[in-house]
Amino acid sequence: MSRTNHQYRLAARPVGLPRPTDWEYVEEPVGEPGEGELLIEVIHLSLDPAMRGWMNEGKSYIRPVEIGEVMRAGGVGRVIASHNPRFAVGDYVSGTLGVQEYCLSDGRDLTKVDPALAPLPVYLGVLGMTGMTAYFGLLDIGQPEPGQTVVVSGAAGAVGSVVGQIAKIKGCRVIGIAGGERKCRLVVEEFGFDACIDYKSQDVRKALREVAPEGVDVYFDNVGGDVLDAVLTRLARGARIVICGAISQYNATDQVKGPANYMSLLVNRASMTGMVVFDYADRYPEATAELAQWLSEGKLRSLEDVVDGGVRAFPDALLRLFKGDNTGKLVLKVADEVKAADE
């Protein structure tokens, strides 16, 4: 049976926001899996701010996507052919599948997932890299203690919404920062944060003085820029800043805006530490178990924002992240789970 694969390859390194001309939409026949390989039909793709960084040239925590290469993306899919003893047709898997409809894999970076335990998109969200990032970034680097004040930027987003919920579970007072009234309401009402500051209509520094008068013990930063600079002015002594991302700066065409108030680290004996989730790979099982437990107990809510557009819709869907249009985990639906199961 001959199948056709559609995929996005990187055509050019973007300057600023990725433009349509930075992508090449390619149609090609799907190859047959060789010895030890398997073929996956992609069902959902994870859209992440980090993808913008992968499109840049130069050394980073992961090699850049090369020009002409299929754009890297995490995803979940269903095995439709296999010459790999670890995987059988009908298995559901998550891994780095790429922005495409079909993925040939040697199976090495794949994990089996069970759609009976959680809907597939959750394996890209709370039970995927998103959840791992929130879990280890907050608990390992942030080290919040009960009663302390935790501030999270990008609070309505994939990682931020999970960070805040975990901090609540750990007995902290949790303040979100998000853009717009709708998101702020979601952060408080759906994710249970104690308060949320709308950075678009409020002065973050002043607002923090009101909602966190004792200062900020842990700041989990997803956005960088002015918000980071504002939070730096309100640190409690010994504060820990977790640098998880800087979405406000990823598309900067001028030089990145460094945190001018960084000397607050000295005044407050505080630290600012970067984290990359892949470093915790051998501890994913412990985090997954605890997160799944919290999900099942209803202590943790997973919110996915699923764009139903197929691979074709990828470039526009990705831009939603940088426009701040999404709430929760942004996922691109590539194929129907049911259709896949019926095939």
Add this chain to the structure above:
Amino acid sequence: MSRTNHQYRLAARPVGLPRPTDWEYVEEPVGEPGEGELLIEVIHLSLDPAMRGWMNEGKSYIRPVEIGEVMRAGGVGRVIASHNPRFAVGDYVSGTLGVQEYCLSDGRDLTKVDPALAPLPVYLGVLGMTGMTAYFGLLDIGQPEPGQTVVVSGAAGAVGSVVGQIAKIKGCRVIGIAGGERKCRLVVEEFGFDACIDYKSQDVRKALREVAPEGVDVYFDNVGGDVLDAVLTRLARGARIVICGAISQYNATDQVKGPANYMSLLVNRASMTGMVVFDYADRYPEATAELAQWLSEGKLRSLEDVVDGGVRAFPDALLRLFKGDNTGKLVLKVADEVKAADE
């Protein structure tokens, strides 16, 4: 016996570099020590970059010097009258004596020092706050391991020169950053660093690529600004940055320049941590003992840059720090030790 005290009081909060009009030179009679008090003749004053920060209004790690208040300064002096049972006439003491010739004190923040064990200025340098800052900043925050690469800015300065020497004692490869050929030579030849980069004539980033090809494990930052930004591009994985000061920014009249390359903390899973030496007060004795031991064994060299101008010379002497004129610990000589002893 009636004595006259000369002192500098803060007249205005400086904008940029302190100007003569920011100081008031005051002459007044020396008071008599009351119950529990003692009178100290000031012999040497410590000149420190941090003093610039104390002149600013607003919350910091220590309260600001108020307008009209005697400028805060560490110093060493000799007790010339005492109604305090802990101190006798002829004792030498170090503490916060202020920019003046005579200091009335209740004795609470004073430490006795022994001029037979080390020259008095050393108690402001290696055996004073300078040494404590270097010791705890490097060892507690930087946590260098033998064989690792330690980079120190302000390497010819008071704290930097001690940091590098301690790092050498601990078996590290040590790179200094300093301004000008003369300082760089001093750093290598007198303080024993493995190399020194002249930020005035060299591209720090390129130079680091050559002298620290494996990357920087510990960066002890005294200067901030462009040098911090350059070092951020050359971090090794898991690097620790100690934020001790930012002398390049203390007199900034525009906004402070934040480290634009701070996302290198994420890429390299690195941390940037502020330190304030006063937090280690209860561990000063252990540091002093070890530093004194290294001094006596000739493993550690204390270099003081003594300006012999009396209190009157304070404003100009202070500016030498910000012009980068000093090497080692900048000290203002206020009175003659011998003269004091003869009195």
